[in-house]
Amino acid sequence: xxxxxxxxxxxxxxxxxxxxxxxxxxxxxxxxxxxxxxxxxxxxxxxxxxxxxxxxxxxxxxxxxxxxxxxxxxxxxxxxxxxxxxxxxxxxxxxxxxxxxxxxxxxxxxxxxxxxxxxxxxxxxxxxxxxxxxxxxxxxxxxxxxxxxxxxxxxxxxxxxxxxxxxxxxxxxxxxxxxxxxxxxxxxxxxxxxxxxxxxxxxxxxxxxxxxxxxxxxxxxxxxxxxxxxxxxxxxxxxxxxxxxxxxxxxxxxxxxxxxxxxxxxxxxxxxxxxxxxxxxxxxxxxxxxxxxxxxxxxxxxxxxxxxxxxxxxxxxxxxxxxxxxxxxxxxxx
Amino acid sequence: xxxxxxxxxxxxxxxxxxxxxxxxxxxxxxxxxxxxxxxxxxxxxxxxxxxxxxxxxxxxxxxxxxxxxxxxxxxxxxxxxxxxxxxxxxxxxxxxxxxxxxxxxxxxxxxxxxxxxxxxxxxxxxxxxxxxxxxxxxxxxxxxxxxxxxxxxxxxxxxxxxxxxxxxxxxxxxxxxxxxxxxxxxxxxxxxxxxxxxxxxxxxxxxxxxxxxxxxxxxxxxxxxxxxxxxxxxxxxxxxxxxxxxxxxxxxxxxxxxxxxxxxxxxxxxxxxxxxxxxxxxxxxxxxxxxxxxxxxxxxxxxxxxxxxxxxxxxxxxxxxxxxxxxxxxxxxx
Numbered sequence: 001x002x003x004x005x006x007x008x009x010x011x012x013x014x015x016x017x018x019x020x021x022x023x024x025x026x027x028x029x030x031x032x033x034x035x036x037x038x039x040x041x042x043x044x045x046x047x048x049x050x051x052x053x054x055x056x057x058x059x060x061x062x063x064x065x066x067x068x069x070x071x072x073x074x075x076x077x078x079x080x081x082x083x084x085x086x087x088x089x090x091x092x093x094x095x096x097x098x099x100x101x102x103x104x105x106x107x108x109x110x111x112x113x114x115x116x117x118x119x120x121x122x123x124x125x126x127x128x129x130x131x132x133x134x135x136x137x138x139x140x141x142x143x144x145x146x147x148x149x150x151x152x153x154x155x156x157x158x159x160x161x162x163x164x165x166x167x168x169x170x171x172x173x174x175x176x177x178x179x180x181x182x183x184x185x186x187x188x189x190x191x192x193x194x195x196x197x198x199x200x201x202x203x204x205x206x207x208x209x210x211x212x213x214x215x216x217x218x219x220x221x222x223x224x225x226x227x228x229x230x231x232x233x234x235x236x237x238x239x240x241x242x243x244x245x246x247x248x249x250x251x252x253x254x255x256x257x258x259x260x261x262x263x264x265x266x267x268x269x270x271x272x273x274x275x276x277x278x279x280x281x282x283x284x285x286x287x288x289x290x291x292x293x294x295x296x297x298x299x300x301x302x303x304x305x306x307x308x309x310x311x312x313x314x315x316x317x318x319x320x321x322x323x324x325x326x327x328x329x330x331x332x333x334x
Numbered sequence: 335x336x337x338x339x340x341x342x343x344x345x346x347x348x349x350x351x352x353x354x355x356x357x358x359x360x361x362x363x364x365x366x367x368x369x370x371x372x373x374x375x376x377x378x379x380x381x382x383x384x385x386x387x388x389x390x391x392x393x394x395x396x397x398x399x400x401x402x403x404x405x406x407x408x409x410x411x412x413x414x415x416x417x418x419x420x421x422x423x424x425x426x427x428x429x430x431x432x433x434x435x436x437x438x439x440x441x442x443x444x445x446x447x448x449x450x451x452x453x454x455x456x457x458x459x460x461x462x463x464x465x466x467x468x469x470x471x472x473x474x475x476x477x478x479x480x481x482x483x484x485x486x487x488x489x490x491x492x493x494x495x496x497x498x499x500x501x502x503x504x505x506x507x508x509x510x511x512x513x514x515x516x517x518x519x520x521x522x523x524x525x526x527x528x529x530x531x532x533x534x535x536x537x538x539x540x541x542x543x544x545x546x547x548x549x550x551x552x553x554x555x556x557x558x559x560x561x562x563x564x565x566x567x568x569x570x571x572x573x574x575x576x577x578x579x580x581x582x583x584x585x586x587x588x589x590x591x592x593x594x595x596x597x598x599x600x601x602x603x604x605x606x607x608x609x610x611x612x613x614x615x616x617x618x619x620x621x622x623x624x625x626x627x628x629x630x631x632x633x634x635x636x637x638x639x640x641x642x643x644x645x646x647x648x649x650x651x652x653x654x655x656x657x658x659x660x661x662x663x664x665x666x667x668x
Contacts, residue, residue, distance in 0.1 A: 249657065253600035260598025266587035323583065 004100035005297045009119015012293050013285035014235040016167040016207065017116055019079070020125040020224075022133050023152045023161040024111040025143040031153040032090075032106040040090030040106040047105055048094065050139035055132050057096035059103070064091035070315065073306030075102075079116070082107060101132065108153050109161075111136065118294065120231060122164055122224045129162075130220075149216070160220050165211030166231050167196060171282045172241030173234070174206040182234065190214040190223075191230055197274060205274035205300065210234070242282055255283040263333050267319070268326040270305055277329075295332055303328060338434035339631045343453015346627050347619035348569040350501040350541065351450055353413070354459040354558075356467050357486045357495040358445040361475040365487040366424075366440040374424030374440040381439055382428065384473035389466050391430035393437070398425035404649065407640030409436075413450070416441060435466065442487050443495075445470065452628065454565060456498055456558045463496075464554075483550070494554050499545030500565050501530060505616045506575030507568070508540040516568065524548040524557075525564055531608060539608030539634065544568070576616055589617040597667050601653070602660040604639055611663075629666055637662060 005017065025031060029043050048061045064072065064087045075081045075093070080102040085091055094103035104112040113136075115129040136142065143151040150161035157163075173179055183193050193210045195203025210231060212223045245251045258279035262268070268276075281296045283289050301307070303325045309315050312324070339351065359365060363377050382395045398406065398421045409415045409427070414436040419425055428437035438446040447470075449463040470476070477485040484495035491497075507513055517527050527544045529537025544565060546557045579585045592613035596602070602610075615630045617623050635641070637659045643649050646658070 249601060249653070253660070256598045256600050257595050260594035260596075261591050262594075263598075264590040264594025266590050267583060319583070326587070 002098060003298070003301070004098045004116055005118060005301050006294050007118040008292070008294050009117060009121055011232075011235050012119040014169055014238045015120040015231060016169050016297055017118055018121045018125045019114060019116045019163075019165045019167070020122070020129045021115075021163045021165075022111075022113040022129050023109040023150065023157050024113065024133065024136060025151060025153070026110050027141040027143045029110065032108065032110060033153060035090070035106070037090040043110050044090070044092040044105040046140060047103075047111055047136065048092070050136055051094060051103070051132065054135045054139070055101070056128070057098075057101045059094040059096055059101065062093045062095060064093060065089050068310065070306045070309040074304070074310040077304035077307050078301050080114075101128070103132070109157075118297070120166060120228070120235075122166070122228050122231075126162075126164065126220060126224055157215055159216035160218065160223060161215060162220050162223065163211055163215075164224050164227050165209050166227065168193075168208045168210055168231070168234060168238070169206055169278065169281055170208050170234070170238050171206040171278050172238045172245055174203070174208070176241055176245070178237075178241070179208065182237075186210065186230055187213075189226065189230060190218075191227060204271050206278040207274075207300075242286060246283075246286055246288075255279045255288065259283060259289055259333075262329050264330070265326045267322040268329060269318070269322055270303065270325065273303060273325055273329065274300065280333075291333055299329060299332055336432060337632070337635070338432045338450055339452060339635055340628050341452040342626070342628050343451060343455055345566075345569050346453040348503055348572045349454040349565060350503050350631055351452055352455045352459045353448060353450045353497075353499045353501070354456070354463045355449075355497045355499075356445075356447040356463050357443040357484065357491050358447065358467065358470060359477040359485060359487070360444050361477045363444065366442065366444060367487060369424070369440070371424040377444050378424070378426040378439040380474060381437075381445055381470065382426070384470055385428060385437070385466065388469045388473070389435070390462070391432075391435045393428040393430055393435065396427045396429060398427060399423050402644070404640050404643040408638070408644040411638035411641050412635050414448075435462070437466070443491075452631070454500060454562070454569075456500070456562050456565075460496075460498065460554060460558055491549055493550035494552065494557060495549060496554050496557065497545055497549075498558050498561050499543050500561065502527075502542045502544055502565070502568060502572070503540055503612065503615055504542050504568070504572050505540040505612050506572045506579055508537070508542070510575055510579070512571075512575070513542065516571075520544065520564055521547075523560065523564060524552075525561060538605050540612040541608075541634075576620060580617075580620055580622075589613045589622065593617060593623055593667075596663050598664070599660045601656040602663060603652070603656055604637065604659065607637060607659055607663065608634065614667075625667055633663060633666055 026043060032040060052059055067087055072087050076083045080099055081104055085104055085107050090106050092105040100116050102114045113129050113132050115125045117125045145151055149159040152158055152161050186193055190213050191210055192213050193208050196207040196209050197204040212227050258276040262276050262280055277296055284291045284293060305321055308321045308324055360377060366374060386393060401421055406421050410417045414433055415438055419438055419441050424440050426439040434450050436448045447463050447466050449459045451459045479485055483493040486492055486495050520527050524547050525544055526547050527542050530541040530543050531538040546561050592610040596610050596614055611630055618625045618627060639655055642655045642658055
């Protein structure tokens, strides 16, 4: 089945993807941190039985300890699990074929429902997550307090227990050094922006996650509308900046060279690939190159180190991965 | 008329071009350094009248002072005149349409006959230069001494007064640091090797000139046979080294990237262009790219700074030339 990130989405020139995550806990069990493996497995079985066959998406139940290390890291590289969600006993995952729905069981909370969609799709992603939540709530009593809202292990999630986020491709704002200012502004509006890959103010690939911070005293709808509105403003700013940048011959040259190198290199490290692919994604969005944005998104997902190892079924040397990565990029851009 | 460097030649994978130069002086006139402008013009007129219509090539007579600065530098960039042969009064040039024959009048000597051909063509280039020399000698008495040979202003040219040289493209030997050793070896054999562009042991574009040093006590034929034999050995060494290099994934990657950048860049400085074009020339010679070697040679000749200025008829900014150069390269490699 085709993965969700192969789809095109709204505002996809800038908004790569949307993610909505709901944290839920079963009323009758302690939080995972207080559960032994047997207790966790009980919780996982209850949730599995409550959801399998009762959601719109066809979910598979995966016990994390059954996966190889590369498969586990690959799931994290594709943002389907948190990096901390290793293959320890009692960790399980419900995953849809297209990978748009992933539900971590006994991570920090009993249930972490995540829905991802391409482009700007906050309403739709929230709606789908909400339906899964309803399917769960119809079958299992959830930890909920009339005054506070949903109860979660970490107090920062109390209330809606919802994190909605958009992954933004911001080569224009990022490479012109404007993200620090934006970060300060959105913080005042209850949002946080941070790099998705790598550290620092200009993360690798210019991918940023913008998400809501406030979960208490606010409705899901208000949080989502707020995030949507700020996202639309950032999209407009980013597009204006790109237009200015591409009028600069030095930047135009840089973007075209990135295209040339990706189409011809025989070795590409992950970091260089993401750096160049970011420029090419911007160029493609502005109509300079004949390549679909989803194709670049697919490469970003498929060409992370552990994902390559998992696909090849062995732990390759970095130089072997660099050669495979370069070959895959050439084929995709040919 | 098509320029000589658009032709393909023997061993052109490595031997870009062959040049034979004969220095001659008229018996009845002092060397140019001892002549005033009127005297130089007399010499120039005599040589012009002796040669025009009497050689196989259709020559044009050009007084250097009639040329713009850019035109003069462009002639030097294309190796048709020496860099010192500026537009001063009394300097003149006889030039064939295809630029394979250029005869400097009143440079260091009264007559400097130069024949250039593509590839390894020492016999043919010498033969053509010799015919021009015969045409001259049939009409004007030349300064010649039975014991010493041809008399020249600089004693290092006495005897045959012939410099034969080949321009070698040595990315393999050059980039693996072997030219210093080769230089010492050929010196013992009466030859000299030096970079054609830029200083240092690894000159820009990996272009080297190998030429004879000895003109006294040796026949033209011996000097040329010697140069030819060493050239053939260097060609074999270079090709072996290229094969080894291109089996190294890092070098293979570098060569393919050069191709990608040249095909897509929007700005190319002359130095970067020559560096990348050298790698692409090597790749093309080894069958990696579908571009004729002559086409790359043509770009080397056409895209030097003053040659661009001369063609555009104005002194462009470096950044304007970089854009024109990149556009010309893209068009040529498309």
